[in-house]
Amino acid sequence: xxxxxxRAFRLPDVGEGLTEAEIVSWRVAVGxxxxxxxxxxxIETAKSLVELPSPYAGVVAELLVPAGExxxxxxxxxxxxxxxxxxAGEDEVIGEPDRExxxxxxxxGYGPSHSRGRSRRRPPVRTSSVRAPEPMVDDRVVxxxxxxxxxxxxxxxxxxxxxxxxxxxxERPLAKPPVRKLAKDLxxxxxxxxxxxxxxxxxxxxxxxxxxxxxxxPAVVPVVVSDGDExxxxxxxxxxxxxxxxxxxxxxxxxxxxxxxxxxxxxxLVEKLRSDQxxxxxxxxxxxxxxxxxxxxAREFPDLNATFSEGDKEIVRHHHVNLGVATxxxxxxxxPSVDNAGGLGLPALAHELTRMTALARGGTANPAQxxxxxxxxxxxxxxGVDSGTPILNPGQSAILCLGSVRQTPAEHKGRIAxxxxxxxxxxxxxxxxxxxxxxxxxxxxxxxxRDPKRELLLV
Numbered sequence: 001x002x003x004x005x006x007r008a009f010r011l012p013d014v015g016e017g018l019t020e021a022e023i024v025s026w027r028v029a030v031g032x033x034x035x036x037x038x039x040x041x042x043i044e045t046a047k048s049l050v051e052l053p054s055p056y057a058g059v060v061a062e063l064l065v066p067a068g069e070x071x072x073x074x075x076x077x078x079x080x081x082x083x084x085x086x087x088a089g090e091d092e093v094i095g096e097p098d099r100e101x102x103x104x105x106x107x108x109g110y111g112p113s114h115s116r117g118r119s120r121r122r123p124p125v126r127t128s129s130v131r132a133p134e135p136m137v138d139d140r141v142v143x144x145x146x147x148x149x150x151x152x153x154x155x156x157x158x159x160x161x162x163x164x165x166x167x168x169x170x171e172r173p174l175a176k177p178p179v180r181k182l183a184k185d186l187x188x189x190x191x192x193x194x195x196x197x198x199x200x201x202x203x204x205x206x207x208x209x210x211x212x213x214x215x216x217x218p219a220v221v222p223v224v225v226s227d228g229d230e231x232x233x234x235x236x237x238x239x240x241x242x243x244x245x246x247x248x249x250x251x252x253x254x255x256x257x258x259x260x261x262x263x264x265x266x267x268x269l270v271e272k273l274r275s276d277q278x279x280x281x282x283x284x285x286x287x288x289x290x291x292x293x294x295x296x297x298a299r300e301f302p303d304l305n306a307t308f309s310e311g312d313k314e315i316v317r318h319h320h321v322n323l324g325v326a327t328x329x330x331x332x333x334x335x336p337s338v339d340n341a342g343g344l345g346l347p348a349l350a351h352e353l354t355r356m357t358a359l360a361r362g363g364t365a366n367p368a369q370x371x372x373x374x375x376x377x378x379x380x381x382x383x384g385v386d387s388g389t390p391i392l393n394p395g396q397s398a399i400l401c402l403g404s405v406r407q408t409p410a411e412h413k414g415r416i417a418x419x420x421x422x423x424x425x426x427x428x429x430x431x432x433x434x435x436x437x438x439x440x441x442x443x444x445x446x447x448x449x450r451d452p453k454r455e456l457l458l459v
Contacts, residue, residue, distance in 0.1 A: 006061050008076040009040070014050050014367075020072045021045050022235055023065050028078075032060045037178060040078060044235075044331070048370060049363040053178060058082035070235060175202040183207045196355070204364060205355075241333050248394045252308070252429040256389040257439050261446040262410055264420040269452050273346075282350035283357075286422070286449075287325075287379050290402045292349060293448035294377055295321050295342040296455070301433075301441040304398040305342075305375050308431050315432055324373025324393060325353060327360040335393055336360040337373035381405060387423040397432040400445065401425040422449075 011021060021043040028040055034054045042051050058080040065077045173190035175183070179202055183190050188207050195202035234242060266289050273284045298305040298321045307316045321342030324335040336356040341349055359365040376393045381404035390401045403423040410419040426442045433441070448455040 006079045006081050007056055007058070008064075009054075009056075009078045009080060011043070011071055011073050011075050011077050012052070013073045014043075014045065014052075018045055018073050020070055021050075022070045023067050023077065024049065025067050026063055027051075028060050028063075030060050030063060034058065034060060034080065039178065045367070048365055048367055049331075050366075051178070054080065056080050056082050070233075173202055174200055179204055179207060205358065205362065244394045245391050248392050251310075251394075252392050252397075253431060254389075254392065254427050255430045255433075255435065255438060256425055256427045257435075257442050258387060259424045259426075259442045259446045261422055261424060261449050262412070262419050263405060263422050263449050266449050266452045267405065267420045273350075276347075278347040279350050281354070282347070283354045284350055286381075286405055287377070287402060288346070288350050288353060289449060289452050290379075290400065290424075290445070291323055291325070291338075291341065291353060291377055292346055293445045293452075293455070294375065294400050295323060295349075296448060297441050297444045298342060298375060300444060301437060303433050303437065304428070304441055306397045306432050307374070307395050308397065308429060318374040320374070322372050322374045324376040324396075325357060326376060326378035326390075327357050329361045329363065331363060334360040334365065334370055335373055335376060336365050336369050337371075339372055375399070377402065381422065387425050389425060390427050392427055392429060397429040398438075398441075399427050400442075401427070424449075 014021075024042045024044045026041045028034060028038075034040065035057045036055060037053045039051050040054045042049055044050075061079040061081040063078055065071050065075065071077065173193065174195055174197075175190055180190065182204060183202075190202055190207075193202050193206050194200070196206050197203045263286060266286055270284055270286055270289065273279050273288075294304075302317045303315070305318050305321050307318070309316055320340045323338045323341035325338070327334050327336060336359060338344070338349065338352045338356055341352070344352065356365065356369065359369065373393065373396070375396055376390075376399040378390050378399060379402045380388050381402050384404050386406075387403045388401055390399045392399050401424065403425070405420055405422045407418045408421045409416050410421055411417075412419055424442060424446060426438065426445075428438045
């Protein structure tokens with residue numbers, strides 16, 4: 001007899017050692033029918049916004065946690081009524097084992113957990129009344145969450161053979177199921193889009209850029225007013241930033257050096273590059289040249305791209321320069337990384353900087369993209385500020401700060417003239433970099449920006 005079985009969906013660990021997350025918004029309501037891969041809700045972790053898809057098809061029975069609530073991993077957050085055969089009125093927890101061997105579909109944060117109580121077992125049933133096989137968690141669900149977290153997921157299910165297009169089938173736009181769902185919801189024809197992902201895969205950013213949808217308004221953080229004072233809970237990115245900056249400030253002995261540089265030639269080069277076809281679609285500013293200069297300096301001064309290992313009492317020099325760019329976003333300060341930035345030419349670096357900062361500002365950068373940098377660049381000049389003393393990104397040995405670019409009287413060829421100048425500031429970990437090395441590295445960066453055409457384009 002076909003009955004409805006309710007399944008509780010627990011908040012999963014999406015792959016960054018998550019212990020709790022905030023429910024930002026629900027994409028479904030009680031009574032909505034959902035399919036496998038349909039988005040259920042959006043959560044905010046300490047590093048990113050993550051959309052959680054449904055691993056089962058059915059009808060939303062209950063929303064157990066309201067938007068704006070902070071809940072621990074493993075907490076049931078929604079129940080889905082799934083039609084099938086079995087004992088009426090029985091509740092189950094998604095991902096927990098049903099068979100004696102404990103096997104079953106496993107998704108990050110779902111399924112068997114030795115730290116939790118075991119689910120009750122069902123009594124044996126006769127062959128004639130065995131239930132139809134449960135829908136397994138679709139591989140595409142797993143892959144979508146892994147794309148957010150970049151962590152390994154144990155996935156014991158297999159994609160149905162019919163999910164792969166048969167040989168000779170007409171070409172269709174390359175896009176993942178959640179991206180296709182988004183395009184359908186926004187009324188976007190995928191055929192009209194050029195994918196920016198690897199091998200031309202169409203991404204969420206491509207769809208959103210085509211539709212220019214209104215920004216998702218996050219849930220309002222509860223504010224308590226007492227005697228006119230506002231008490232705002234510190235959560236998500238703000239909490240992670242506070243903890244990281246405190247740890248960095250009181251762990252690494254900071255030293256900051258300053259250098260005023262004539263960047264007139266850099267300003268002229270930026271204007272020229274903006275009309276170069278190789279940079280079309282990329283944001284070209286003096287930040288791009290500073291990023292390239294920092295990568296080049298890290299080659300000559302490898303301790304700029306290093307980590308001090310307290311436990312092993314050693315300095316680890318990183319092989320690749322993964323450039324982090326401090327980015328102001330509606331959720332707070334984020335540092336997306338351009339991996340192997342040191343191996344990119346200027347046009348490729350420009351496009352990657354543009355892409356990664358857009359992901360961070362849009363809240364779609366995944367945890368791996370926000371935690372893989374080895375050296376950081378920050379730009380306070382966009383706010384009209386001349387200089388500052390930046391705090392190191394935890395675990396890194398150096399951070400370069402770019403100040404505002406202004407026309408000021410300066411000596412040029414024996415005369416006083418109006419020149420474009422900026423002030424560079426670099427903080428470094430004195431356990432790794434001594435004062436002489438830090439000063440020489442900053443002077444080298446200044447020399448590159450002073451004569452960028454020779455230094456950058458001939459590398």
